[in-house]
Amino acid sequence: MSFPTVGVIGAGQLARMMVAPATELGITLKLFAASADDSAAQVCEFTVGDYNDLEAVLHFAQGCDLITFEHELVPQSIIRSLESHGVKVYPKADSFIYSQDKLAMREKMAELGLPNPRFEKYLGGAPTLQFSLIAKSPSGGYDGRGVWVINSQSELDALPTPLLLEEKLSFTREIAVMVARSPHGQASTWSPTWTVQRDGICTTTVTPVPELSDDLSIKASSIALKIAEGIDLVGVMAVELFQVGGEFIINELALRPHNSGHWSIEGSVTSQFEQHLRAILDLPLGDTSRTSDWAVMGNMLGGDYPDMYRPYLHLMARNPRLKFHHYRKEVKPGRKIGHVTLLGSDLVELRQEVDHAIDYLSGAIDE
Amino acid sequence: MSFPTVGVIGAGQLARMMVAPATELGITLKLFAASADDSAAQVCEFTVGDYNDLEAVLHFAQGCDLITFEHELVPQSIIRSLESHGVKVYPKADSFIYSQDKLAMREKMAELGLPNPRFEKYLGGAPTLQFSLIAKSPSGGYDGRGVWVINSQSELDALPTPLLLEEKLSFTREIAVMVARSPHGQASTWSPTWTVQRDGICTTTVTPVPELSDDLSIKASSIALKIAEGIDLVGVMAVELFQVGGEFIINELALRPHNSGHWSIEGSVTSQFEQHLRAILDLPLGDTSRTSDWAVMGNMLGGDYPDMYRPYLHLMARNPRLKFHHYRKEVKPGRKIGHVTLLGSDLVELRQEVDHAIDYLSGAIDE
Numbered sequence: 001m002s003f004p005t006v007g008v009i010g011a012g013q014l015a016r017m018m019v020a021p022a023t024e025l026g027i028t029l030k031l032f033a034a035s036a037d038d039s040a041a042q043v044c045e046f047t048v049g050d051y052n053d054l055e056a057v058l059h060f061a062q063g064c065d066l067i068t069f070e071h072e073l074v075p076q077s078i079i080r081s082l083e084s085h086g087v088k089v090y091p092k093a094d095s096f097i098y099s100q101d102k103l104a105m106r107e108k109m110a111e112l113g114l115p116n117p118r119f120e121k122y123l124g125g126a127p128t129l130q131f132s133l134i135a136k137s138p139s140g141g142y143d144g145r146g147v148w149v150i151n152s153q154s155e156l157d158a159l160p161t162p163l164l165l166e167e168k169l170s171f172t173r174e175i176a177v178m179v180a181r182s183p184h185g186q187a188s189t190w191s192p193t194w195t196v197q198r199d200g201i202c203t204t205t206v207t208p209v210p211e212l213s214d215d216l217s218i219k220a221s222s223i224a225l226k227i228a229e230g231i232d233l234v235g236v237m238a239v240e241l242f243q244v245g246g247e248f249i250i251n252e253l254a255l256r257p258h259n260s261g262h263w264s265i266e267g268s269v270t271s272q273f274e275q276h277l278r279a280i281l282d283l284p285l286g287d288t289s290r291t292s293d294w295a296v297m298g299n300m301l302g303g304d305y306p307d308m309y310r311p312y313l314h315l316m317a318r319n320p321r322l323k324f325h326h327y328r329k330e331v332k333p334g335r336k337i338g339h340v341t342l343l344g345s346d347l348v349e350l351r352q353e354v355d356h357a358i359d360y361l362s363g364a365i366d367e
Numbered sequence: 368m369s370f371p372t373v374g375v376i377g378a379g380q381l382a383r384m385m386v387a388p389a390t391e392l393g394i395t396l397k398l399f400a401a402s403a404d405d406s407a408a409q410v411c412e413f414t415v416g417d418y419n420d421l422e423a424v425l426h427f428a429q430g431c432d433l434i435t436f437e438h439e440l441v442p443q444s445i446i447r448s449l450e451s452h453g454v455k456v457y458p459k460a461d462s463f464i465y466s467q468d469k470l471a472m473r474e475k476m477a478e479l480g481l482p483n484p485r486f487e488k489y490l491g492g493a494p495t496l497q498f499s500l501i502a503k504s505p506s507g508g509y510d511g512r513g514v515w516v517i518n519s520q521s522e523l524d525a526l527p528t529p530l531l532l533e534e535k536l537s538f539t540r541e542i543a544v545m546v547a548r549s550p551h552g553q554a555s556t557w558s559p560t561w562t563v564q565r566d567g568i569c570t571t572t573v574t575p576v577p578e579l580s581d582d583l584s585i586k587a588s589s590i591a592l593k594i595a596e597g598i599d600l601v602g603v604m605a606v607e608l609f610q611v612g613g614e615f616i617i618n619e620l621a622l623r624p625h626n627s628g629h630w631s632i633e634g635s636v637t638s639q640f641e642q643h644l645r646a647i648l649d650l651p652l653g654d655t656s657r658t659s660d661w662a663v664m665g666n667m668l669g670g671d672y673p674d675m676y677r678p679y680l681h682l683m684a685r686n687p688r689l690k691f692h693h694y695r696k697e698v699k700p701g702r703k704i705g706h707v708t709l710l711g712s713d714l715v716e717l718r719q720e721v722d723h724a725i726d727y728l729s730g731a732i733d734e
Binding site: 002003004016019020023024025026028042043044269270278283284285286287289291292306307308309312313316317320321323324325326327328338343 | 369370371383386387390391392393395409410411636637645650651652653654656658659673674675676679680683684687688690691692693694695705710
């Protein structure tokens with residue numbers, strides 16, 4: 001057994017952030033990219049291709065010891081074909097479906113006895129759930145895409161079916177639990193993270209979740225571990241939860257490294273990116289202890305200024321503890337083009353500094 | 368101003384470890400490698416060439432915003448030619464000479480009033496210093512190469528001149544201080560590091576230096592800062608010091624990231640590799656605070672087993688906090704092929720764990 005080669009379908013920022021731990025562990029990373037300009041293709045060996053093209057994906061897989069994903073868009077048919085050709089793929093198609101088909105996910109969570117909102121599969125007519133309700137396209141959609149708040153029958157009639165309908169919850173806040181699991185069944189979670197949202201997009205995260213009791217923290221982690229085992233996860237997964245008082249309701253699953261785990265690069269002994277590699281390679285998992293009291297992460301959203309280098313002069317001088325992660329993606333308004341992380345013990349100060357940094361980077365403020 | 372491109376002459380493990388912070392900061396890294404198999408060439412864009420070939424180096428430099436080094440072997444004539452062609456090179460030739468010419472270094476330290484051993488330039492005949500003494504080839508040599516302990520005139524006569532002769536010190540231990548300085552003159556040090564040696568090779572480092580008083584720690588850091596300013600350093604530099612009771616004597620300088628600073632990847636808010644990039648780009652320097660009480664680093668030396676992946680199964684399971692850095696260099700007995708780092712608060716346990724890991728990796732023990 002010598003150093004393995006891991007093939008990643010996708011070459012966005014998640015693949016980009018796998019490069020550092022792969023390099024450290026001596027693991028060779030190869031990417032199946034959509035374009036040579038992709039964020040990760042700029043810093044890693046890659047093949048350009050279409051992940052809907054089975055022959056191209058199979059050819060790519062032949063040069064790798066195993067295949068993983070950094071997004072949910074690869075069709076089940078492609079993943080199953082890889083598996084039937086003897087390619088080792090993690091997460092497996094049978095697991096990955098739950099991050100691709102929201103209806104299948106709801107039914108699986110119900111089968112596992114885990115907390116869903118009330119939901120129904122909708123093919124037309126009058127729904128069982130009362131308005132207002134949430135309608136979701138079963139496949140695709142994140143950051144609010146493919147999800148609608150529906151207040152009336154006429155609004156519902158305007159959407160293409162099938163749909164997943166869910167009750168509209170009044171929740172306290174949204175949190176996420178990152179969990180990793182290996183083929184051996186070893187599993188670990190990180191401290192739950194508060195995902196602070198604005199207009200359906202996560203702007204900042206705070207880890208651990210402030211003012212969450214140990215009991216509730218364990219309850220949230222326990223849900224994530226049960227899902228991981230229940231769907232036979234291999235790799236890392238984000239479990240997004242709605243906190244409703246002292247209860248948690250499952251929102252969505254993402255079977256890959258996730259924005260809500262970016263804090264772990266500096267904030268945990270083992271980052272979600274290193275842990276994903278360890279998990280899919282069936283290596284013993286790393287320690288997920290935090291390295292500080294608090295970790296605050298802020299997403300850099302593109303603004304009006306295309307030059308994202310010059311702000312360093314101000315921001316690095318203002319706070320020498322701020323850690324930057326630029327994805328080198330083309331700047332478009334509202335697009336996630338990077339993130340910053342700050343660790344420390346004074347949460348109020350950390351949040352102020354991260355908010356200042358992301359506002360300054362987007363051009364929302366000049367100072 | 369947009370994201371710059373940094374060109375590195377050399378593609379060994381030091382360049383390899385620059386890749387992660389360059390990627391995070393969005394800085395493009397290009398390497399001038401000796402071979403496509405070089406440690407860093409496996410994970411970064413590179414050009415193969417001979418650093419003695421001015422035309423090739425100049426051509427490489429034209430695609431970069433500035434040039435830096437990861438070893439001391441690039442001839443002064445090449446660096447000066449780059450500078451005279453208007454290429455921005457950091458460290459500058461006038462500074463870099465002090466890591467290339469040990470005699471020039473001694474004379475400069477004397478000029479700066481900094482603590483040298485007694486030394487002389489030797490061209491033949493009877494030396495002023497008494498035997499036993501240390502003879503050094505003025506240029507080249509590290510890890511004990513180009514350095515001899517000389518006990519008699521006949522031994523001295525057997526060496527080619529010119530030589531740098533130095534008194535043989537009875538020292539308490541060897542320590543190193545990493546220092547960074549930017550063109551603006553901003554400078555920072557990290558906690559001094561104890562470099563534990565075996566047969567003239569550093570096997571492990573312990574940071575901070577155990578049982579070193581605050582006064583002595585400041586004294587050591589102050590020497591490093593004075594040298595940095597005195598030689599107009601830009602970038603990072605290792606200052607190796609002999610501790611002789613309550614005094615420090617300068618041993619050697621390395622104007623580049625250095626083995627004695629590897630602990631800073633996990634053990635400091637800002638690693639030596641990120642700081643080197645910040646310094647040469649004249650960005651504000653990062654915080655060099657430690658992230659834990661102790662950081663212990665151990666060099667993986669090649670042993671009899673070429674498979675360096677399989678040991679993960681044992682070592683990761685034994686200690687999930689251990690951080691691995693494989694350089695993907697061909698395994699040869701005694702060659703540095705990677706390192707491990709462990710952070711924590713129990714120094715005895717940390718040293719035992721790191722010693723076990725490097726012994727296990729070299730095949731010296733089976734368990």
